[in-house]
Amino acid sequence: xxxxxxxxxxxxxxxxxxxxxxxxxxxxxxxxxxxxxxxxxxxxxxxxxxxxxxxxxxxxxxxxxxxxxxxxxxxxxxxxxxxxxxxxxxxxxxxxxxxxxxxxxxxxxxxxxxxxxxxxxxxxxxxxxxxxxxxxxxxxxxxxxxxxxxxxxxxxxxxxxxxxxxxxxxxxxxxxxxxxxxxxxxxxxxxxxxxxxxxxxxxxxxxxxxxxxxxxxxxxxxxxxxxxxxxxxxxxxxxxxxxxxxxxxxxxxxxxxxxxxxxxxxxxxxxxxxxxxxxxxxxxxxxxxxxxxxxxxxxxxxxxxxxxxxxxxxxxxxxxxxxxxxxxxxxxxxxxxxx
Amino acid sequence: xxxxxxxxxxxxxxxxxxxxxxxxxxxxxxxxxxxxxxxxxxxxxxxxxxxxxxxxxxxxxxxxxxxxxxxxxxxxxxxxxxxxxxxxxxxxxxxxxxxxxxxxxxxxxxxxxxxxxxxxxxxxxxxxxxxxxxxxxxxxxxxxxxxxxxxxxxxxxxxxxxxxxxxxxxxxxxxxxxxxxxxxxxxxxxxxxxxxxxxxxxxxxxxxxxxxxxxxxxxxxxxxxxxxxxxxxxxxxxxxxxxxxxxxxxxxxxxxxxxxxxxxxxxxxxxxxxxxxxxxxxxxxxxxxxxxxxxxxxxxxxxxxxxxxxxxxxxxxxxxxxxxxxxxxxxxxxxxxxxxxxxxxxxxxx
Numbered sequence: 001x002x003x004x005x006x007x008x009x010x011x012x013x014x015x016x017x018x019x020x021x022x023x024x025x026x027x028x029x030x031x032x033x034x035x036x037x038x039x040x041x042x043x044x045x046x047x048x049x050x051x052x053x054x055x056x057x058x059x060x061x062x063x064x065x066x067x068x069x070x071x072x073x074x075x076x077x078x079x080x081x082x083x084x085x086x087x088x089x090x091x092x093x094x095x096x097x098x099x100x101x102x103x104x105x106x107x108x109x110x111x112x113x114x115x116x117x118x119x120x121x122x123x124x125x126x127x128x129x130x131x132x133x134x135x136x137x138x139x140x141x142x143x144x145x146x147x148x149x150x151x152x153x154x155x156x157x158x159x160x161x162x163x164x165x166x167x168x169x170x171x172x173x174x175x176x177x178x179x180x181x182x183x184x185x186x187x188x189x190x191x192x193x194x195x196x197x198x199x200x201x202x203x204x205x206x207x208x209x210x211x212x213x214x215x216x217x218x219x220x221x222x223x224x225x226x227x228x229x230x231x232x233x234x235x236x237x238x239x240x241x242x243x244x245x246x247x248x249x250x251x252x253x254x255x256x257x258x259x260x261x262x263x264x265x266x267x268x269x270x271x272x273x274x275x276x277x278x279x280x281x282x283x284x285x286x287x288x289x290x291x292x293x294x295x296x297x298x299x300x301x302x303x304x305x306x307x308x309x310x311x312x313x314x315x316x317x318x319x320x321x322x323x324x325x326x327x328x329x330x331x332x333x334x335x336x337x338x339x
Numbered sequence: 340x341x342x343x344x345x346x347x348x349x350x351x352x353x354x355x356x357x358x359x360x361x362x363x364x365x366x367x368x369x370x371x372x373x374x375x376x377x378x379x380x381x382x383x384x385x386x387x388x389x390x391x392x393x394x395x396x397x398x399x400x401x402x403x404x405x406x407x408x409x410x411x412x413x414x415x416x417x418x419x420x421x422x423x424x425x426x427x428x429x430x431x432x433x434x435x436x437x438x439x440x441x442x443x444x445x446x447x448x449x450x451x452x453x454x455x456x457x458x459x460x461x462x463x464x465x466x467x468x469x470x471x472x473x474x475x476x477x478x479x480x481x482x483x484x485x486x487x488x489x490x491x492x493x494x495x496x497x498x499x500x501x502x503x504x505x506x507x508x509x510x511x512x513x514x515x516x517x518x519x520x521x522x523x524x525x526x527x528x529x530x531x532x533x534x535x536x537x538x539x540x541x542x543x544x545x546x547x548x549x550x551x552x553x554x555x556x557x558x559x560x561x562x563x564x565x566x567x568x569x570x571x572x573x574x575x576x577x578x579x580x581x582x583x584x585x586x587x588x589x590x591x592x593x594x595x596x597x598x599x600x601x602x603x604x605x606x607x608x609x610x611x612x613x614x615x616x617x618x619x620x621x622x623x624x625x626x627x628x629x630x631x632x633x634x635x636x637x638x639x640x641x642x643x644x645x646x647x648x649x650x651x652x653x654x655x656x657x658x659x660x661x662x663x664x665x666x667x668x669x670x671x672x673x674x675x676x677x678x679x680x681x682x683x684x685x686x687x688x689x
Contacts, residue, residue: 113665127668135658137657141652141654265476266477295498298494302491303487304489
């Protein structure tokens, strides 16, 4: 009983339940075969692209911030690579470096504005989202006269960023798993992780305890912007071309994955495993539905219901975690007693 | 929070009056958005030429402004109360399709379709409000959930009932005249409805006692409840208002264009938030005004449409809106500090 309770108190408990629920639903009611579903590349590719963005977005949410500018940075990353390499013929390394530099720059703007003003990061990143959309569109039209640019990547770049493993699985899946492992280690095993949770719990106390909250916030925004441009780079190299549109759907999809993964928007609670599982769950609902007999038009309905159930569950799990005290008799009060 | 319209400051001594009047003006929530509007008008008046200033040019941005404006007003009230509503992006097409399916596909009277569509908006708003007041989950997440829910239901049911993702509706002449007509051949009648919404909500926020409740809610919810404000009912009411307004825009769109599409309305989510922020409302709550939101909506629409009258690349419009938004939030921040640091003279902290 206690073992079950301690599992339920972990932030990823809800997301694992959601994943099991969705897969069971698809197998039992949708007539999908479990083998086909697991072997399918479509949802794994989708999850990897989304997951690389969802992890830093989740970290920001743990720290109590939001970043929606990622929606413009994915096309910004792929267009920068394509314009530098494909249009101007520079080496691919310059194109990649340029795209990552765009990410660093936008992340710095987001981070600096967030710490220097009292404006919520949602609004700040909304502004950089719209501004970057305009910059990418007009730069692409002004420089190349076109809204889509082709590029050819050399073999080594293709191998690293745009390969199809076994002809179907994008190499970005490997990047996603590696990224999740590194961030998971940093969040749960190093002091930076504790700093992050402290910031989301209570920023003022965190700063008073000596945590460099401002530098942490800037670093998190840079990380999420760079991750978004990285996804853009991989897409450009994989498809040998870049379009100015696309990426907007990532905004809500990433937030939903993170929330289904057990992170609270109010900050201070969450885990990388949870975000990882949440992303897989989201990807299975939106892509795995093709393998069932369920009309795919219902996938958004499932996502909506799942999100609302997840937030309700997360809330009860979090209450469990917060009210946990080393057992001393069975009839503990459900709520802390008022002094 | 200083009440922007009915503020009753004690008259200042003569020698400081002009300085104070200027300071008081700068502290009003709409002053920043007014400056933005003037700048944008001057800019496009100069570069857009006579085509932009003509009736057709005015209609192009006024039509856009009226649709966003009707949604931006309740979104602004919610933001003043410290909440967000993303689900409007799904309620607009859901309402359009409800009206089109009831009145177009099934051929029932128009008023029945309109009632069903508006009822749907109220229902989504009620759901949002109940979730927000019953849990501690931020309204951003809850309304993202109801947005996906509404989108999924709209798409699934439309395809099931009508067999396609678009449904057409030919309104009868009376409905068309009230909701979907063009005045003078170019001005949508929605503009008049926007004016009605502006007057109604101006009364609600700045004249009726409920306005002070909304400001109090955004300033400090706990204290607001302690002084006896029915915060839960007020929050639910505000979400129902935004659901209703989104549904109203959906209904008038289907009456104007005579057809409804499943994939429409997404752009309204961020556009309406931008109008509200450019209009001087703080997302953190407790500060803003109806006049400011109207200025913000007009500014946004002029940039959005006016750019086509200039020789510039239309995509520059997004850059201008992004820059405007950044300037707006930074100046709003400053104006708010001014407003908060104001202590009725006597050499308070500057």
